[in-house]
Every structure is written in C-alpha cells, then in structure tokens.
C-alpha cells in the first residue's frame with residue numbers, strides 16, 4: 483500500500499515508517515521538522531520506497547496532494563509534550579486542530595482510511611481507573627492552558643467520528659498512553675528520556691512534587707505493532723482505542739529504577755510544580771489504560787515492560803554519547 487504518515491519524522495512516526503517499509507509498503511512522511519528530526523529516518527532515508535516531504539500539515543494544498551496519492555493515512559503530526567503546550571499554547575492548538583481538519587477533509591474526497599492520533603490526556607482529571615474508551619472525559623478549566631491539548635484532541639476525535647457518521651469515512655482513533663522509547667526527546671517534558679539522560683550525565687533527576695503520581699509507560703515497538711495490526715482490521719473502523727501498557731509505576735519509583743539500572747551516582751531531587759510551571763499546573767495523579775478493547779479487537783497485548791523500555795533508551799543514549 484501507499485501510506486502517508488504525517489509527523490513521519492517524529493518519535494512514533496519514524497518507528498512506524500521503518501516498520502511499514504520493512505513490510506513492503508510505500509511510505510511518504512510529511513513533517514515540518516519542528517520537533518521531528520531527519521536523523522530519526524537515517525535507516526530508511528535512501529530507501530526507494532520512502533520519501534520525506536518537508537512541509538506543514540496546515541498547508542491544505544500539499545496535504546490534499548499527498549492524501550490523494552496514498553491509500554491510507556496515519557495522522558501523527560501534532561504539537562506534543564506538556565512543556566511545548568505550555569510554552570507555545572496558541573501554536574499548539576492551531577496545529578492540533580487545523581492539521582487534523584486538513585487531513586480529514588482531504589481524506590473525505592476518496593474516503594481514505596485515516597488513523598488519528600489522540601491522547602490519554604483526553605481523560606483529563608478523571609479518577610475512575612482504569613480509563614475505558616467510553617468513559618466521560620473530565621477536562622479542566624480554560625484558565626489552565628494545560629487542558630488546551632486535551633481539548634484540541636477531543637475536537638479532533640469528534641470531527642473524525644462526525645465524518646465517519648455522516649460520510650462513512652473509515653477512521654480509527656488512537657489514544658496513546660505515555661508512549662516512550664529510543665528517539666523520544668526529553669526536551670518537551672517526557673519523563674523517561676529526561677531521567678535517563680540526567681542519570682547518564684550524573685545530573686540530578688528532578689521529580690515533580692512528591693513523586694507519588696503514577697503513569698503506565700508503553701514501548702514504542704509495542705505501539706507500532708498495535709498500529710500495524712489495526713491497519714488490517716475492518717472491525718476497528720469508526721472506533722476509539724486506548725493504546726499503551728497497563729503496568730503502573732510511580733514517578734519516584736521510576737527515578738529509582740533508572741538510577742539502579744544505569745549505576746548512576748546522580749541524586750534524585752524533588753521540585754515543587756510551581757517552580758517548573760510558575761503559571762500554574764495540574765498534574766494527573768494516576769493514569770492507567772483499560773486495554774481490553776484493543777486485545778479483543780486485534781488480540782494484542784503489550785510485551786515490553788518498564789525494564790526493557792529503560793534498557794533500550796539507555797542503549798540509544800549511550801550510543802549517541804559515544805558517537
């Protein structure tokens with residue numbers, strides 16, 4: 483198949499592109515290289531079935547041309563990472579809403595299947611665990627710009643489902659839960675690459691608050707596996723899926739594990755949220771996906787646990803530091 487990946491030079495997009503090339507597909511990556519990186523694509527850059535188009539997902543003419551030329555779209559281009567959202571809120575909102583609108587409208591013309599990346603952030607402040615796809619979404623006040631990301635992604639989901647209902651557009655919505663792994667940058671928050679980099683440089687690992695907040699980290703290789711299987715699954719069309727791992731860890735325990743696995747002498751320090759986000763911040767205490775829908779639909783459960791995730795990121799960063 484001819485597959486378009488918006489955000490194809492990004493963290494998840496580049497891993498997906500490699501996998502699809504390996505499976506024999508033609509892959510076009512659209513990326514403005516704002517947070518995506520050319521170096522993420524070195525292994526396939528010269529492949530005859532791969533091409534990188536440097537451009538914006540907000541460029542509707544370009545998006546139309548690329549969508550017309552493909553059979554299926556993974557729409558992964560987005561402004562992601564709490565730091566980025568807090569530092570550049572209007573740009574993030576416009577990218578996350580306008581980009582999805584452009585892709586969905588282009589896909590509508592020939593009813594191309596579109597996989598829309600959403601996020602576990604849409605569950606917002608919900609405390610009912612684990613989060614199920616049909617649960618209510620509890621998003622915070624507009625005064626706190628953190629929630630703009632969740633709201634933009636919620637609109638993306640609504641728009642995709644509206645086109646599915648009104649025009650039979652085959653859409654699949656992917657709610658990613660704290661996906662991590664090699665190539666993820668720590669620049670925009672993302673705790674695992676941040677902590678690993680700090681540990682390897684013997685710099686302090688800065689835990690926000692008391693560190694009792696928890697997350698479930700999913701390995702990007704598991705996520706890509708789920709995406710590839712969903713691609714071939716007609717029963718997935720028109721539906722929303724949690725994609726991630728349901729193994730929970732507190733941020734304090736994560737820091738300790740990374741110190742233990744790297745043999746680092748770095749200290750773990752706790753910093754108040756106010757010092758990181760002076761304009762105010764609300765963190766989520768716990769976030770666990772219910773992954774039963776994914777399992778029932780494609781028979782998939784994540785295989786890679788936290789230690790494997792940490793080990794892979796450590797190996798990548800050590801190699802990069804040695805280069």
Ligand code: UDP
Nearest residue numbers: 564671672673674676688689690695733765
């Ligand atoms: N966090 C932390 N130190 C860091 C980066 C993040 O303690 O240097 C915490 C953050 O406050 C949150 C968790 O780690 O509770 C996960 O943060 P991340 O930005 O990776 O993802 P989120 O789940 O917030 O989108």
